Amino acid sequence: MGLIYRPRRLRKGESIRRLVRETSLSADDFILPLFVTPGKGVKKPIKSMPGHYQMSADNMRKEAKEAKDLGISSVILFGIPEHKDEAGTSAYDPKGPVQTAIAEIKSRVPGLIVITDVCACEYTSHGHCGIIKNNDVDNDATLELLSREALSHAEAGADIVAPSDMMDGRVSAIRSTLDDNGFTGIPIMSYAAKYASAFYGPFRDAAESTPQFGDRRTYQMDPANSDEAVREVMLDITEGADIVMVKPALPYLDVIRRIKSEFNYPVAAYNVSGEFSMIKAAAEKGWLDGERAMMESLISIRRAGADMILTYFAKEAAKALQKQG
């Protein structure tokens, strides 16, 4: 049998498979999401997300140190405030949980990149990502809130701000507020193509941010659209986004690939809470090998074109990579 090309030649053993492997995973590419509460000594498990907790800033510092020691480059912080109101005013409280945690982490865990999620849904009593007028989120009224929130994160020492609200024009509003206040060097990672997804379910428990009426379909994208993702990303880049994100990741690998190919910008992908919890739940039942499913998911996101991955698996995956050597 004179077969010229026998693909199995390059699959003979682990060493040769590693030699020809096209995509790699590294803890450098991981961004670990963390949920910060007010107070001290708080570490409350999030039921739907095994291994994740709502934590006060003091405990978060330890978590951040552990992540850094595992080689993880960055964390992204989500705040659960003491007080919520219609206008989400605690989003820019200089003593808020996120602002406090930034300072803690920056002073105690040097070198770890601290990204902050900029959004209103954790801070509003109605759980929507902005100011409500006539039963819907008012786009332009929300921009000021987001700009104040991003500025307060920068003032507290954040390295990167990441708006996740999906209002039109937020990147340019935030960029000019940061610039006017001397923060020209703080990058914006925009949640540029963020879909209205069922896979955010567990996160909304974790961040206590479920909308109290309606849903997010008037601002987040329709899962059926891909051309629109290109327009969204183009807009954010035009407005000054430095890193663009696609979210969720696994159901949108085609979108990740398209965005990477069209723009050649740094692309982040958010391997969201539902993608994490599904694997955890199935593994708990013994229906699949959780570690292998985790690594396969993460490599597929990188193969699709993501440069970095926001993932609740960050610590476990970093440990698995260390084991592989």
Ligand code: PBG
């Ligand atoms: C806030 C925000 C959400 C997520 C990140 N930022 C929730 C939402 O839009 O409802 C979801 C993250 C996840 O599911 O892991 N707007």
